[in-house]
Amino acid sequence: MTRARGGPRLYLFVALAVALALGGGTAYALGGVQSFAAYQQANARYQTACDSLISWEPPSEILTGFYPNQRRLVTVRYRSQAAQALSISVSVPNLTQSQEFEAHAGPVTQSQDYWPPLVSSQALDALIGPQKRDGRILLTLKRADGSECSLSATVTLYSRQMMRWADVAGQDNAPYLAGWVTPQANVIRDLVGRAASQISQYPSEYAGTSALVGYDEGRAQPAAVIAQVNALFDTLRQTYHLRY
Numbered sequence: 001m002t003r004a005r006g007g008p009r010l011y012l013f014v015a016l017a018v019a020l021a022l023g024g025g026t027a028y029a030l031g032g033v034q035s036f037a038a039y040q041q042a043n044a045r046y047q048t049a050c051d052s053l054i055s056w057e058p059p060s061e062i063l064t065g066f067y068p069n070q071r072r073l074v075t076v077r078y079r080s081q082a083a084q085a086l087s088i089s090v091s092v093p094n095l096t097q098s099q100e101f102e103a104h105a106g107p108v109t110q111s112q113d114y115w116p117p118l119v120s121s122q123a124l125d126a127l128i129g130p131q132k133r134d135g136r137i138l139l140t141l142k143r144a145d146g147s148e149c150s151l152s153a154t155v156t157l158y159s160r161q162m163m164r165w166a167d168v169a170g171q172d173n174a175p176y177l178a179g180w181v182t183p184q185a186n187v188i189r190d191l192v193g194r195a196a197s198q199i200s201q202y203p204s205e206y207a208g209t210s211a212l213v214g215y216d217e218g219r220a221q222p223a224a225v226i227a228q229v230n231a232l233f234d235t236l237r238q239t240y241h242l243r244y
Helices: 007-042 123-127 174-180 186-201 222-238
Strands: 047-049 052-056 061-063 074-079 084-091 099-105 110-114 132-143 148-158
Touching: 052 132, 052 148, 074 084, 074 099, 074 132, 099 110, 186 222
Parallel strands: 061 148
Antiparallel strands: 047 052, 052 074, 074 110, 084 099, 084 132, 132 148
8 A cells, every 4th residue: 555645744634734723723613703793792872863873871870070080971973874074062951061083984883982062151050959850861963965863861960069989880079079179269269268367356266276277287286287278177167157
């Protein structure tokens, strides 16, 4: 019997090639199924708008005291089977202006963050009385041919006086707490002036200090800091009749 050309080496090479083909094909098929499943999940919430696919997950509530320091309000994802120019805008009526973005949509999904600026510096003051009110987040999509469509979602707008350590999704809000530091606000200046008068009228009650100097760039003694805090507390209690 004539030995096949190449001998054992050729046999091993062929066997290895078949094994790799079978195993690699299986792995490739499984990988393809997993990738397609991930793709379906990522696009499960898509809504068709003007022949384009728009996806967004607008928040259910806005803590307006945090809003000026936030990086985004909502992320909008978009795509189009045929390449086209889109104009996508987002706004919260009576709270923000409309923020518009010129997009070049194609088959590949793209995303854009939105943070519409406030309509005015007084916009947050309107919520102090009622503490909260219902609002809407609007998304408008315009095509180059002039056609457009709109999406809307309800949102609860909370007073800027309200804070939460974490949002409904569990996101830590601690970085936004500095938004309440307002040393130049008129009400703070009035409080500081009244507390200074409290110290000058009752110096024996606040031993260790004669004025509100804060930490004095680290030079203030602990007793002076405590005395200043006491003066502020007494002013809030006696003059402003604030209860804790």
